[in-house]
Structures are given as structure tokens and as C-alpha cells.
Amino acid sequence: MSHTAEHEVHHDGGTKEIVKVTIILSVLTIIELILGFWMIGMTSEGLRLAIKGSIVILMLAKAFYIVAYFMHLKHELKNLIMTIVVPLALFVWFITAFLTDGNSFRNLRNTYDPRFKEQSTIKVEKKEAPKHEEKHEEKHDTKHEGYLDEPRTTH
Amino acid sequence: MSNEAVLHAHSDVATHDAHGDHSHEHHHHETFITKYVFSQDHKMIAKQFLITGMVWAVLGGLMSVLFRLQLGYPDSTFPWLESILGKWAKGGHITPEAYYALVTTHGTVLVFFVLTAGLSGTFANFLIPLQIGARDMASPFMNMLSYWFFFGASIVMLSSMFVETGPFSGGWTAYPPLSALGDASPGSKTGMDLWIVSMALFVVSSLLGGLNYIATVLNMRTKGMSMTRLPLTIWALFFTAVLGVLSFPVLLSGFILLIFDRNFGTSFYLSDIFINGVGALPNEGGSAILFQHLFWFLGHPEVYIILLPAMGMVSEILSVNSRKPIFGYMAMIGSLFAIAILAFLVWAHHMFVTGLNPFLGSVFVLLTLLIAVPSAIKVFNWLTTLWRGNIRFTPGMLFAIGFVSMFISGGLTGIWLGNSALDIHLHDTYFVIAHFHIVMGVASMFGMFAGIYHWYPKMYGRFMNNTLAYIHFWVTIAGAYMIFWPMHYQGLAGMPRRYYDFSIWESFKQFQDLNRFISLVAMIVFAVQFLFLFNFFYSIFRGRKVTTLNPWESNTLEWTTPIHPGHGNWVGEIPEVHRWAYDYGKDGKDFIQQTTPVGADESHH
Amino acid sequence: MSTTTTATTPKLWSGGKSPFNVEYGKLMMWYFLMSDAFTFGAFLISYGTIRFSTNGWPDPNVVFKSFPFAPEGVNAPLVFVSIMTFILIISSVTMVLAVKAGQNMDKKGVTTNLIWTIIGGIAFLSCQAWEWNHLHHEGAWWGMNPFLNADGTASSTNFTNYFFTITGFHGFHVFSGVIINIVMLIMTLMDKFEERGHYLMIEKAGLYWHFVDLVWVFVFTCFYLI
Numbered sequence: 001m002s003h004t005a006e007h008e009v010h011h012d013g014g015t016k017e018i019v020k021v022t023i024i025l026s027v028l029t030i031i032e033l034i035l036g037f038w039m040i041g042m043t044s045e046g047l048r049l050a051i052k053g054s055i056v057i058l059m060l061a062k063a064f065y066i067v068a069y070f071m072h073l074k075h076e077l078k079n080l081i082m083t084i085v086v087p088l089a090l091f092v093w094f095i096t097a098f099l100t101d102g103n104s105f106r107n108l109r110n111t112y113d114p115r116f117k118e119q120s121t122i123k124v125e126k127k128e129a130p131k132h133e134e135k136h137e138e139k140h141d142t143k144h145e146g147y148l149d150e151p152r153t154t155h
Numbered sequence: 156m157s158n159e160a161v162l163h164a165h166s167d168v169a170t171h172d173a174h175g176d177h178s179h180e181h182h183h184h185e186t187f188i189t190k191y192v193f194s195q196d197h198k199m200i201a202k203q204f205l206i207t208g209m210v211w212a213v214l215g216g217l218m219s220v221l222f223r224l225q226l227g228y229p230d231s232t233f234p235w236l237e238s239i240l241g242k243w244a245k246g247g248h249i250t251p252e253a254y255y256a257l258v259t260t261h262g263t264v265l266v267f268f269v270l271t272a273g274l275s276g277t278f279a280n281f282l283i284p285l286q287i288g289a290r291d292m293a294s295p296f297m298n299m300l301s302y303w304f305f306f307g308a309s310i311v312m313l314s315s316m317f318v319e320t321g322p323f324s325g326g327w328t329a330y331p332p333l334s335a336l337g338d339a340s341p342g343s344k345t346g347m348d349l350w351i352v353s354m355a356l357f358v359v360s361s362l363l364g365g366l367n368y369i370a371t372v373l374n375m376r377t378k379g380m381s382m383t384r385l386p387l388t389i390w391a392l393f394f395t396a397v398l399g400v401l402s403f404p405v406l407l408s409g410f411i412l413l414i415f416d417r418n419f420g421t422s423f424y425l426s427d428i429f430i431n432g433v434g435a436l437p438n439e440g441g442s443a444i445l446f447q448h449l450f451w452f453l454g455h456p457e458v459y460i461i462l463l464p465a466m467g468m469v470s471e472i473l474s475v476n477s478r479k480p481i482f483g484y485m486a487m488i489g490s491l492f493a494i495a496i497l498a499f500l501v502w503a504h505h506m507f508v509t510g511l512n513p514f515l516g517s518v519f520v521l522l523t524l525l526i527a528v529p530s531a532i533k534v535f536n537w538l539t540t541l542w543r544g545n546i547r548f549t550p551g552m553l554f555a556i557g558f559v560s561m562f563i564s565g566g567l568t569g570i571w572l573g574n575s576a577l578d579i580h581l582h583d584t585y586f587v588i589a590h591f592h593i594v595m596g597v598a599s600m601f602g603m604f605a606g607i608y609h610w611y612p613k614m615y616g617r618f619m620n621n622t623l624a625y626i627h628f629w630v631t632i633a634g635a636y637m638i639f640w641p642m643h644y645q646g647l648a649g650m651p652r653r654y655y656d657f658s659i660w661e662s663f664k665q666f667q668d669l670n671r672f673i674s675l676v677a678m679i680v681f682a683v684q685f686l687f688l689f690n691f692f693y694s695i696f697r698g699r700k701v702t703t704l705n706p707w708e709s710n711t712l713e714w715t716t717p718i719h720p721g722h723g724n725w726v727g728e729i730p731e732v733h734r735w736a737y738d739y740g741k742d743g744k745d746f747i748q749q750t751t752p753v754g755a756d757e758s759h760h
Numbered sequence: 761m762s763t764t765t766t767a768t769t770p771k772l773w774s775g776g777k778s779p780f781n782v783e784y785g786k787l788m789m790w791y792f793l794m795s796d797a798f799t800f801g802a803f804l805i806s807y808g809t810i811r812f813s814t815n816g817w818p819d820p821n822v823v824f825k826s827f828p829f830a831p832e833g834v835n836a837p838l839v840f841v842s843i844m845t846f847i848l849i850i851s852s853v854t855m856v857l858a859v860k861a862g863q864n865m866d867k868k869g870v871t872t873n874l875i876w877t878i879i880g881g882i883a884f885l886s887c888q889a890w891e892w893n894h895l896h897h898e899g900a901w902w903g904m905n906p907f908l909n910a911d912g913t914a915s916s917t918n919f920t921n922y923f924f925t926i927t928g929f930h931g932f933h934v935f936s937g938v939i940i941n942i943v944m945l946i947m948t949l950m951d952k953f954e955e956r957g958h959y960l961m962i963e964k965a966g967l968y969w970h971f972v973d974l975v976w977v978f979v980f981t982c983f984y985l986i
Contacts, residue, residue: 015860022853029849033842036985040821040837052986059981063974070856070970079772080780083373084790087401090499091801097503097515098448098805102812104512105442110815120815123912288775293784366791370784378776400795408802412925420903421921423806440916445809449802732775 195295196722201281208273215264227674255324262327285713288377293370304360315349323350331424368396379732386736391467394495402456409449451502465602476552477544480737490529523573550624551609558601565594586646617698634680816909851880852973859966862959881938
């Protein structure tokens, strides 16, 4: 007797719900992709930002459906839901503070570090750029390796 | 079989009865290995944590004595140092490299191994099942793993002290570039690799432990033990575990990025670096401040991971030994909760002078100063619990009162440091050293001592010697103030921390005598701790025997177990709980245990 | 026994039973995932912080534009990664079905769906391996970034550093998820759960697997879309 009762409490929503959530997740992903394609080659910074914002909202919606239905959190007791959702609110300040400080660090450097500012305005030639850049980096890399090894052998 | 029966089987029947009803049989099967080494009994694991923590406390304390020797007597030589430290003390004089290594290891060891593992590891393991009425932790096996990961971390950290280039020496906060570049200092080479490995093991240990504590407190309370009937120790240990589970993973992420910077040529934390003798590094675009953010996102909750268990135990001990209910039980829980939340919101107050955005800094000032509110609530509640109490000055009680004293003295300077404008002057001076040693270091040590003296009869079925304990207490509290109080003056005068030799600075020469005084007291206090250690180990075998179940006449459940509880804690049924833990001096009765049913004519509290 | 677990009784918190009506293992799994969410969160937030503190950043549509077996120089941004995303979503669905079958004590259903989930996981890992390999051939690796910023200026290596570290850490989670699922499959085939009378282990493995999918939702958005 308790078998059925338990079922009702814990595992409501059947295969129908799974199909529904699958479709919702697919649709959300497809909208995300459409927005992503739309952004390609777009020059308006403001519109790009708006699209990125919408993608983030869609991402959160997807996360909600996965956690609520696939992970069954929606069908757990409210207490359990609260103990899991409430600590996640810490992410709000975690993200805000980190990104604000990152942004501020860029502004600081753009203001007080002329080399940093200058570097971000020099364009690398288009066609050969990747090759050139690659060599550049590899040279650096070997130098880096060398310097790492050096102290172990000589110093 | 129904799902529900399964649920039940798992949460209660399986764990409880398996260890409970058959606990007698278990005893006959136990070998030395299963009882003392790979034990799954929470009480034994607690003792393992405690004794490992004590070993580290001695080593960490010894390190502080060694570097205080340098600070107090920069011009003298001690030939015996060379015989124990070898090349690290050439000519009887601690080398700068060794000095930094000592400072770094002292910090790491005391913060993580002694005051995190040794404190919450010991008492969460020992008290949670006993005070909530459970046979053991939710998962005794994971609990055992938690200790052994900590043991592994200890071994790796210990071994880092014996490598050719020395242990890590860039400060316990491991800021890059010192921690990210092997060329930065001798200690940044193998020593740092071992340091990271050790800390990674430690993070795993604290996660395994923390998940277990949370699940146990939530799921395994005995019948009648609602959350608001829990002793405050359990509330504090519960929030401690939550803090650890949510903040240690962030540290782990920070370390993983650090490992990539060290070994795989990335530049997460590195940019625009020039090393003498090596030249300019190719690393571009990283941010050393990012590491500080990640580190302090753990680092600040870590402060409360250290402090909360002490707060919880002190609340319990003050109430028991004042023979009065704790004042403001719900306010105590509320303030613990507020502290736990705020712990996650204030990390950047360690970074006011890093180039942090000043506006962002001002928000962190506001959030930081908010911590004063729950802290003050706790302090006033402790004081009002003592007020007109029928106080018994047991050693545990003395240390609990000492904790309150330390928490007030150290907490007040926190209000200074929390202001970014003042912090510009005080940052990285001895003022900061004094602040956090008093409020976090010494206060938590006092909480730990209080806990050990108070629950020793439950741990070993014997008492510790009172005379030795009183000497230990008075010398330690007087010494702690004599060591750290003068540091406030030095810090206000601008004396920076982590300097090797102040005698060559015109502005700090005046503190030479004061430094010598501090070093002298530090050595005396360190010596007195051996009195405690002797008392502890001697009493295990020779201490006065406990003859009654409830020597402190306390209300909580651990005192309803046998004097030497076996694995499973209670013989027969687990007792049911009928009231909160603080019915002292109620209706003319000195104390009413939690297991006593509420009488018909009893007044409401 | 049946009286003790009525989910709606107001005495949930009064002790003697789980206030959430779940066994401790599932509770621990949830809290472990929460702490793991902070690990991934810290990674992604670090990535965001560095991106915010840098002037330019490569355009993902230029970087991730290739497709296996397609001719050299094909321009198909987002296509390959959307296939990876759908593989993971579908494997999550089969995992839900496996959990569901487990609740109904349907051994055959558990087996089939677990096998599909494992195949999905392996397929995802293979896709990731191909993509890493391809990028490596283009000269990208930890400490090496052949790509330019969207505005044509030189890019710092942190673009590839974070890409490989975070997708690598996610891939490691997928890998351990596959291993867990294989263990679950073996245990199912050995009738371990039938003997126990419940398939609760599958539920816990399912939680882990969905978490891996969840993380990918964030990684996918942060690296490929915005």
C-alpha cells in the first residue's frame, strides 16, 4: 500500500513529462543556436550584448529544466529544494564582484599602462596572421620551457 | 519491497541497527588494526584527528618559536640551531630562506591542519553522533577516508620540509608569482609542488568529512531531536561543514589553475614579469589578483570554519558550567547563520590594497562591518549567560571564558581593519598579525582546549589533572595577551609583517626590546603547552576515573551513553529526546536531561 | 513502518527520520554536486574575470568552425558543437529513463537505457577528442594561441588556456560519469540491485550524469555562444 503512496509523492510525472522536457530543452538549444548564428558578423555592439543577454537567460532556463525535471528536484520536498537552491544564491555576489573587479582591472590598465592600451590597438596582418602568431608563440614557448628547465640543471 | 521501506532501511535501520544491536559481537571481532588504525568508529576517528592535530600544533608552534628567536635576537647566534637545521641555520643564524619557510609552514599548518582538521575534524566527529543521538556518522567509511586523506596530506606536507630546496616559502596564502614560478624563490620549486599536493588531499579530506557531517545532522537525529532542540555545538559544526563544502572547491579550482601556470606554460595569474637573471617572461594577460580573489573566497569562510566550532563548544560549556540556560538560543542560531552567509560575501576585505576597485571595496567594507552585528549578539549572549550564573570554574569553563575575552579583544580590531581607509595604513603590519592571531588563532585554540578539557571524560573515561590545567590556562591567557597586545603598537607604527630583521631599519629599531620581550613570552607559552600535552597523555592511562555517567551534570545526550561507549554508542535503544538542551535551573531543578519527558506541571521556557 | 514516512506530516523535522524523506546517500550526492558546482563556477567565473579584464577576445565562430571529415577550410561555425550538445541531452534523457525503469524494478529497461547512456557519453568524449586534436593541429594548446582577437589584434593565450582547462575538466567529469555508469551496468547485470530490492544507486549515478549535462549547458554557452 505504501508503494503507491510513495510513488505519488516521489516520482510523479511520467514518461510524458520526460518527453515534454526533452522537447523544451531541444527547442531552447535551437533558439540559442539561431541567436548564435544571427550574431555572426554583426557589428552593432549594443545588439550583440542584448543577444548575449538573451542567450544567458535561455541557458538558465535550460539549467532549470534539467535540475527540476531530469534531476527530479521539483518532485522532492520543499525543504530539500530550499537547502539546494538557497546556497546557489551566493553565486550572485560571487559573479558580480569578480566580473566588476575584472572590468575595473582592464580600465585601470587602459588608463595607466600605455603599453597595454597600445597592444590592443595594433592589428596583426589578416592573412598570415595565424601562422605568424603561431611561430611567435612557439618561440616563446620554447623559451619558456628552457627557462623552466634551466635552474634544475645549472643554477 | 516498497520504496519507502527501502528509504527507511537505508536511513535508519541499516546504519543504526547494524552497529547497534550487534555492537557487543563487534567488539570481540575487533583487531588492533580495525580498532585503532582503520577504525570506522566516529569516536576513534575523532581521537585520530585530535592527536594528529596535536602533533602538528607542536610542530607549528616550534616553528613560531624558531622565527621568534630570529626576530627577538637578530644579532645573536645559536650554534645548536645549526645542529638541528643544518644549512638552514648556517653559523647558528636562521637564513632568510629558512625564515620565510618557517613563517609559511607555520601559517599553513596552524590554519589548516590544527585549527581546521584538528578542531572541527575532532569535535564534529566526536560530538555530532553523540549529541544528536546516532549510532555513528551517515557513512562511517567515508569518515575513515576523510581522516586518511588528512593523514596523507600531513605526510606530504611533512616531507616537503626535507627536500633540498626547502618547503614553500611564499606565505600561507600562496600568492603568485611566488607560488607560480619555480624561479621566484628556492621554496617555489619542489616545496611548492608538495604544498599543492598536500593541500589538494586536504581539500578532499574536508569535503568527505563535511558532506558526512551535513548528512548526519540533517538525516540521523534521534526521535524528538528537532533542529531547535539541538545543542549549539551541533548547529555550529553544521554551519562549519556547510562553509567547508561550499568554499573549499573554489580553492581547489584556484589551485588547478595554479598547477597549469606552474607546469604547462599558461598565464592565468601571470603577466608582465621580469625575473632577475632570467629576463622577461612571455606570460601575458593573466591577473595575480584573480588568484587572490579565488583564494580569499575560500580564505574568508575558512576563518569561520576555524572559529564557529569554538563558538559552538563555548556556548555549550558556558551554559553547563553557569548552570543557566544559554541566553538567546534562537538568536545564537540566527547569528551563526548570519555569520555563515556573510562569510561568503566579504572576501575582498583582504585585498583592499591590491588595486581592487575602490567602489567595490566600499561595498566590501559595508558587508564586512555587518559581521559586527551577529558577533556582538553572540558576545552579549555569552556574557548574559554568565551573568548571575552559578559558575563552576572547571578548566573547560576557564578556557571558554578565555575564548570570550579573546574574541572581544580581537574582534574589536577587526572593525578597524574592515575599513578600507584605515586598512591602507594597517595592511600587512603587525596590527593585522595581532588581530587575527587573537580573534582566530588564540581564540580558537582556547575553544579547542575548552572542548578537550570538557569532553575528555567522555573520550577516555578519565579526568585530566586540574592543577596542571589551571597553570596551563593562566600562563596561556596571560602569555597570549603579552605576545599579541604589543603587536598592535608595532603595527600602528607601521612595522610590516614577514620582515626578516628589523634591526637594520631606523624606524623600527626602537622596537628591539619589545620584540625580544614578545619572543621570550612566546617561548614560555610554548613550553607551558607541554604541560597540557603531558596532562593529556598521562591522564589517558593514569587520570582520575570517571565514576558517574554525567560528571558535569549536563543535559545533552552524550552523557547518557556508558562511561566507555562502544561502537554504536548506546547499549540497546537510542534514547528519545523530549526537550531542548538547556533546561538548567528550571522549576527548582538544577538540570533536566533531554531524555526526561516533559512533566505535566512544568513551566514553559 | 508505513506511518513513519508519510511525506506530508508536519513533524518532518522532529527527528527519528530524514526531514527530506531521502536516504543519506542521495542527500550527500546532492550536496557533493553543489560543491562541485562551486568548482565549475569558480572556473567559469575566473574565465569571465580574465575576459572582462582583457581588451579583445577571439570570436568563437572563427575558432570553432570545422567539422570532421569535411574538406579543409570548411566554414561551419556552431554545427559540430551543437551535435555534441544534443548527444549530451539525449544521453541525459536515456539516463532519466534508466532511473525510471529502476524505480519500477524493470531490469531490462535499466540495462538498455544505461547502455544508451554509456554510448552517448563515449560519443561525446570522442567528439571532444576530435575537436581537441583538431585545435591542437591548428597550433592551439595550453600556452599557445594561434587565433586573433575578433578585432584583428593579437590575443593572449588565456583564450586557449581556459578553453582546454575547463572543457578538459568537464571531459574528465564525463569520463568518470561513463565509468560510474559502466559499473552500474555491471552491477545491474549481476542482479546486485535485484538482491537489494531497489535501484537507488542508479538514481545517484543519474544525478551525477545530469550534473555533467548541466555543466555542459554553461560551458557551451560561455565558450561557444557568447
